[in-house]
Amino acid sequence: MTDYKKLALYYLKAGKRRCIVTIVGVMITVAVLYTALNFGYSYVLQKRQEVRKEADYEIVFLSEDTDRLAQIAADDRVLQAYSGAYSGEEYVSDEERFVEVNYKNALYVNIRHPYQMESVMEAMKADYGVDARLNNELAVLYLQDSDGLLGVVLILVLLVAYIFAIFAVGMIRNTVQMFTLEQVKDYGILRCIGATKGQLNRIIYRMGAGMELTGIAAGVLLGTIISVILGFSKDVNVGFHIGPAIPILIAYLGDLYFVMQECSKLVTKISPVSAVRGEYRIKKEKIKVRGNGLMGRLFGVEGAYARKSVLRNSGRFAKTVTAMMLSITAIIICLSIESMVHDTKKNINDMYGRYLEENQSPASIFNDVEWIQSEDLPSAEEIKENSLHYYVTETKMVYSARGNLVDPETYYGKFNKDYAEQTSLGSYIEAMMQRWRERNTKEYSEKDDVEYEKAVDSLNSSFISIEGCDQNDLDYLSEFIESGTAELDDDGILVIGGGSVMDYSWTGDEKLTLYDLGKHFDTYDLQVGDTIRLVDYREYKKRYQAAYDKMMADSILVSPEVDTGDTYISEERATKEGRSTWREQYVIAERIRQELIEEGYYRTYTVQGVLDFGDQLLPDWGDIYMKRDSYFDLTGYGEQDVTGIKYAIDLDSVPISYFDMLSSDLTDVLYGYAYARNVMRYALAFAAFVFILSSVNIINTTAGNLHMRRKELAQLRVLGMSRKRLIHTVMLEGVMATALSNILGFLFGTIFTIYIYEYLSMLLYIKPTIAWWAFGVGFAASALVICGSIYVSLRDLPVDIVDDLRLEE
Structure with a gap:
């Protein structure tokens, strides 16, 4: 017998279960590697097509000498060429600045070997004495525009492939070693009847190559399927390409050669007689007592x-x-x-x-709903488009306004001390209330506009955010009820008694971490049954708007509007007494608020539920919540008067x-x-x-x-x-x-x-x-x-x- 090809196949069939496990292992490594390489290669091919749609050239030669450009176009290294204008900016190192470069008859060319575009460009620049530029965006996709980049990328790809090959070929080595040791007496007998070491080596090589090539083929097939699916999800046109399989074959078969040499030494380094006797198993060592x-x-x-x-x-x-x-x-x-x-x-x-x-801006007498919808909120089309995103699970319209308290002490006067001292927002509100309390006893200088400053202090301390809630909103808020109920009457409201904030970090809390950003605070010591009086928003808005329109009609122009394109300055107007209109509007607003209070234009609401948001951050806008119908009744707004939008995100x-x-x-x-x-x-x-x-x-x-x-x-x-x-x-x-x-x-x-x-x-x-x-x-x-x-x-x-x-x- 001189042909032992079928013997390798016989051994593989005899241990088919072990072979299948080994082939599966090789297939997995190849599938993972080929998927990555094939997807990346397909992505590069797709990007090349996209770049060529914008600029289908590889090199542009710059010269005013049309005869010389014609010679370049006829060069054997050029595949196709066309002429056109070229303009761009180039850095001049001597002048340390960019200068504009323009050529009326530049030559745009594609060469026969695009992977060599950089070296070809340099050679043709030297041959014809002209300047040239690469299409850099395209050159990168051909691994150009950087010294040695192609070699580095190929080495990295081969290195990654070799790492995977170590895993795969390692499994084959174990399997072939087991086959070899199990059949070592067969190999000894073959040696005794005339088989050479080379023939035995070929048996072992064929066993390893058979398993490896089968695993590689299955892995490439599986990798192609996976990469196609991945490409479909990532909008990349992926198909089968032989190129990504080449480094896999080089790394896997190259490593297999040396591993099979190691395996073949198990039977070729001992004599045929020793192999037949199984003496390879005898280990000469001292007996150890354990x-x-x-x-x-x-x-x-x-x-x-x-x-x-x-x-x-x-x-x-x-x-x-x-x-x-x-x-x-x-x-x-x-x-x-x-x-x-x-x-x-x-x-x-x-x-x-x-x-x-969340995107909302509560309405107020200063900024009505129409202004908010036109300036702060997205259009109806944008809201609809955002709602259709697959990661948006719910879209919610917000109805909110900034009302005015009759007596700020009934709300802000019940401020929690820790919240006031340990948070920046609490400190701001506490300072605001202190200014309001001292507005009539404070000493003002001659330069101060006393009436304006008192009006601002009074208005700021009276502002309170109101949100109108439908039944779904109230059901959601009911999860945070600390006392009372979220089933509100027409004059019932919910107030916030606690929640978490992040603006306490300014205090220098050493326990603050990136994860534990929020810290819980009690906010207002309000109880179920407490009452809060709000100025009649509808009447307030009506009177303020009439007074504001009259003020603007009677005002005088101080400086005109300036719009130069780069600079915009709005016009400035003032009252006849000399106060600017933007200050006068606060004076008017506070005067009307006091008139409404004196005339009894306010509404009384009863606290029916106290909320504690726990670990959830306190809302940016939302001090009290009421039924949406009650909100519409107070403000005079309707379903179309949306002041905000918020989305639930998956x-x-x-x-x-x-x-x-x-x-x-x-x-x-x-x-x-x-x-x-x-x-x-x-x-x-x-x-x-x-x-x-x-x-x-x-x-x-x-x-x-x-x-x-x-x-x-x-x-x-x-x-x-x-x-x-x-x-x-x-x-x-x-x-x-x-x-x-x-x-x-x-x-x-x-x-x-x-x-x-x-x-x-x-x-x-x-x-x-x-x-x-x-x-x-x-x-x-x-x-x-x-x-x-x-x-x-x-x-x-x-x-x-x-x-x-x-x-x-």
Whole structure:
């Protein structure tokens, strides 16, 4: 027999289960790698087409010499060319400034080898003595415009491919080694009947190449399908490309060559007679006396034997433990960070409530609804468009206004001391109330406009935000009822008695963290049954508008409007007495408020419920809440008089690009969450990848190792050990590997999680969390892989122990 090609196929068929597991492992690594490379390559091709639609040229040659440009167009290196004007800015280093460059007859060309456009441009510049520029946006997509960029990118791609190849070929090495050791006597017999070392090498090479090429083909097919699906979701036109498969073949087959050389040495370095006798298994070492250890004390004879078996092959045990430890470490880290992200989402929801985006500006006598809708709110079309986004789960219209208290003491006079002292907003309100209380006793200078300053102090202290609520709003607010009820009468209101704020950070609280931004405060010591009187908003608005129109009609022009395009200054007007109209409007407003109070134009509302928002931040606008019909009755507005809009957002689907539309503090919070959420998707995929590869290696190695120990296990059966007890004994080896790998994995996983949190907490609004339940996941997964692979392999061993006893040792 001189042709041993079919022998390799025979060995593979004999161990088809092991081969299938190995091929699946290779397929997974190739699928992951090819998906990334194929998607990236397709994206680059698509970007090239988009760039060429805008500017379909690679090099533009700049010269006023038309004859020389004609010679360039006829050059063999040029594929096509056309002439046209060129203008742009160029930096002149001598003058340290940009200058404008214009050419009427520039030559735009595409060359035959676009991957060499930079070197071709430099060569043609030297040949023809002209200046030239690359289409930089296109050149980058051809890996140009940077010295050595093409080589660096290719090296990086090959390096990444080689890292994946190490995993994949490592699985093949384990499998082929097991095949080789199991069939070493066959190889010895072949040597005895004339087979050369080269022929035996080819058998081993064909076994490795057969599994690898099958795995690569399956992985490329799977990777193509995944990349097409990914491209569809990312709006990238992805198809099959041979280019991304080339570095995979180079790395995988190149590494396989050297690994198979190592495997072939197992049968070629010993003599044929020694191979037939199985002398490769004899290890010349001193017999070591070992105690029973902890395993013996815990599990008796079976535990002691399992411990000694592990110590006899400590290298294999260490590799198993290390592989599974890395997987468990990755699982602990990923699941802990996933818990951080989940808790952060809950914290965001608790802090900001149902409506994460809100755009409102309460109406007032100074800014009516018409002005707000035209200046501050998006158009009806924009609101409708925003509502249709897939991440918007609810759109809510807001009806709010700034009313005026008859007596500020009935509301702001019941301010909580801690809120007033420890928050910036509370301090501002307290200072405002103090100015109002001292308005009649304060000493003013001759330059002060006393009437205006008293009016401003009185108006500011009387302002209070009112929101009209429908039944859904009241049901939502009922979740925060501290006392009373949210079932309001026509003259009933809800007031805020507590909630969280973020503006206490100015106090220098050392406990403030990026995650724990809000701090709870009691705000107003209001009780159910207290009453609050509000100036009749409808009559107030009517009288103020009439007085304001009369004031503007009687005013005189001080300075005209200036609009030069770059500068705009509004016109300035004043009363006949010399007071500016923007000051006079406050004086008028306060005078009318006092007149309405004296005439009894106010309404009395009873506190029927006190709200405490808990961990949720206090609303920017919203001091008291009433039924929407009561709000319309007070203000005179109707359903069409919307003063704001707010959206409920699904955090798990909102894109990062959306956050530019939000307020600054919420943008930071949500952007951090979305960033961590997206990173976690890749991290979990990587952890699963590591775990699967480690599992495949462990399953392969365990199956081969137990197959090699058939005679040892048969001897134990002969000595009286039952099949069930034998399985229990060998399973204890898996218990040792599982226990040690979990202890180390839990330890390293916790340490790395803490360090990762320390890093993330500097960048993101994230809660420190150790996912203790992840330990159970890691333990269950490792036990299933290690102990399961042992159990399945033992169950597959032959029932007849006589054949195993005949094995040569």
